[in-house]
Amino acid sequence: MSTKHFINDPSHLVTTALHSLTLTNPSVALDPLNKILYLRPSQSPNQQRVSLLSGGGSGHEPAFAAMVGRGLLAAAVSGTIFASPSAEQVRAAIMARVDNAEPDGPAGSGVLVTVMNYTGDVLNFGMAVEKARAAGVAVEMVVVGDDVGVGRAQAGKVGRRGIAGTVLVHKISGALAAMGWGLEEVSRVARLVAGNLVSVGASLEHVHVPGRGVDLKERLGEGEVEIGMGIHNEAGSGREVVELGELVARMLGQLLDEGDEDRAFVRVNSNEVVLLLNNLGGVSVLEMGGILDEVVTQLKEKWNVRPVRVLSGTYMTSLNGLGFSITLLNVVNTDIGGPGMIELLDYPCEATGWAAPISKQTWEEKNTATRDQDPTVEANMKESGLTTDAKAAHDALVRGLESLIAAEPEVTRYDTVVGDGDCGIGLRRGADAIMKHLESKPLTGDVVVDVAGIVPVVENNMDGTSGALYAIFLNALVAALRALPPGEATPKAWATALQQSCEALSKYTPARPGDRTLVDALYPFVEVLEKTGSIEEAASAALKGATGTKGMKASLGRTVYIGGSGFENVPDPGAWGLASFFTGLAGLESPEGEWEKL
Structure with a gap:
């Protein structure tokens, strides 16, 4: 593990690295505040109707920023090293x-x-996508999970990690967009590619992040290889002392063995297979050549696979990771009546992270155009005509917030037992902020306008996983309410919109009732409200659901990692906090102090 760096300030490193891409590709520009690299506005007619956007933590270069260019990504959003960008950046x-x-x-x-x-x-x-949808933008999101290094049993509901195969999704869908196809076809093909990818990595050592300390316990032993290591130093399927031939055999087995029920995610049985050998950042070009030869030889001799395209190089790194990954794409029919995957893979592009030069025409255009509109301006949320009594709504909302604030000590106590103790504080921070917001911006009675006004308050004041979940849910709720016909916002109308919001939330989290999360209170509330139209009965159902999480073993969230038997003694903090809000909203007696009876 090398701990020496020429630039030890990680913030300065990310900013300057992003700016460098504008020096090597004149068609791209940088929004330094939001760490967005994007295509400059075109000065010539453009048939492209769909823009591709991706991103993630820095440290994986050339993914994602260097994949911005004509025929590939239209923009990439970067976080700090190994950390997601914020929803506001996206x-x-x-x-x-x-x-x-x-x-x-x-x-x-x-x-x-x-x-x-x-x-x-x-x-x-996902939060950003839902916010864009609420503003009326046609946007689709594809989640790529191609890593087989962690099997089904260990990955559980989280599913496969995304690694180097993601760049093939970018390249193929980017080519289709450049040809002028619509959002439906481009997103469909992107999902098809993602569903036919398998990847696995291996590394001789963990990497060191500039500006951080060194954990010597992470070091691999002499000659050890971490098979299945992720791109953020995550563990794989195990560490072993193996030579290259045996290592490649193990990796190809994880990718291709249909008898491995834990990892047989894709049947790579088409006549056309694409091989992508990816350098994790620290392997010499010479050694990559030797590795590629071994991989192709074993594919042919042991698996009867002869790739129709072989890509080898640096596409998605783990800083200077001393390792590589193997990706196989099972080429299938796109069924859109147009180009196939190989034609799209071969389609020209201009991105410095892809093996294609920038054209003479692009250099000579001397394009200096930039996008200067202010991204902080909220979309104009027009009145919807879906109305309610503003005073009654205000009073109910305040009751709910006051009930949640009163429950904070209990929620904090529960989270101290089964989490890191910050759930109650986070919920109260959000509730206090909404109360303050209502003082300066009273409810109008138009439910879309009112909910849309609360969304940024939640986004700016509630952090962590629960904050993101609430923000996604509320953004989806804005879109669902706006889709309802004008008239009175009855409990049934609210239930319809809330049900759609639950469906939207389910796209971004595998949490379902029984997983010991806030949805154990949310889903019963929505279901009973839809059946009865009674907010009182719905709130009671939410409280019953939250109470039922006591003794329920968590399958998601920090509690999974903490372990212990604390879950046997207290309910889920997030579910209890949400149930407290619902009981106040319905005007029921606050459950404050109920934990002593549990």
Whole structure:
């Protein structure tokens, strides 16, 4: 593990590295505040109707920023090293840094967001996608999970991690967009590619992040290889002392063995297979050549696989990781009546992270155009005509918030037992902020306008996973309410919108009732409200659901990692906090102190 760096300030490193890409590709520009690299506005006619956007933590270069260019990504959003960008960064990119993000754009236009399957990325990109949808933008999101290094049993509901195969999704869908196809076809093909990818990595050592200390316990022993290591130093399937031939055999077995029920995610049985050998950043070009030869030889001799395209190089790194990954794409029919995957893979592009030169024409254009619109300006949330009694709504909302604030000590106590103790404080911070917001901006009675006004308050004041979940849910709720016909916002209307919001939330988290999360209170509330139209009965159902989490073993969240038997003694903190809000909203007696009876 090398701990020496020429630039030891990680913030300075990320900023300057992003700016460097504008020096090597004149068609791209940088929004330094939001760490967005984007295509400059075109000065010539453009048939492209869909803009591709991706991103993630820095440290994986050339993914994602160096994949911005004509024929590939329209924009990439970068976080700090190995950390997801914020939802606000992603929203700014969707709304203000790419073409085809206009709410009233032409049919078939829109934005495709592709993200790797990591919780922070999925939640933050998902929050931004829902906010864009609420503003009327046509946007689709594809989550890529191609890593087989961690099998089904260990990955559980989280699913496969996203690694180097993601760049093939970018390249193929980017080519289709460049040809002028619409959002439906581009997103469909992107999902098809993602569903036919398998990847696995291996490394001789963990990497060191500039500016951080060194954990010597992470070091691998002499000659040891971590098989299945992730791109953020995550563990794989195990460490062994093996030579290259045996290592490659193990890796190809994890990718291709249909008898391995834990890892047989894709049947690689088509006549056409694409091989991508990816350098994790620290392997010499000479050694990569030797590794590639071994991989291709074993594919032919042991698996009867002869790739129709072989790509070898540095596509997605783990800083200077001393390792490599193997990706196989099972080429299938795109079924859109147009180009196939290989034709799309071969389609020219201009991105410095891909093996294609920047054209003479691009250099000679001397394009200096930039996008200068302010991404902080909220979309104009017009009145919807879906109305309610503003005073009654205000009083109910305040009751709910006061009930949640009163429950904070209990929620904090529960989270101290089964979590890190910050759940109650986070919920109270959000509740206090909404109360303050209501003082300066009273409810109007138009439910879409009122909920839309609360969304940024939640986004700016509630952090962590629960904050992201609430923000995604509320953004989806804005879109669902706006889709309802004008008239009175009855409990049944609210139930319809809330049900759609639950469905939207389910795209970004595997949490379901029984997993010991806030949805154990949320789902019963929505279901009973839809059946009865009674908010009182719905709130009682939410409280019953939250109470039922006591003794329920968690399958998601920090509690999974903490372990212990604390879950046997207290309910889930997030579910209890939400149930407290619902009981106050319905005007029921606060459950404050109920924990003593549990």
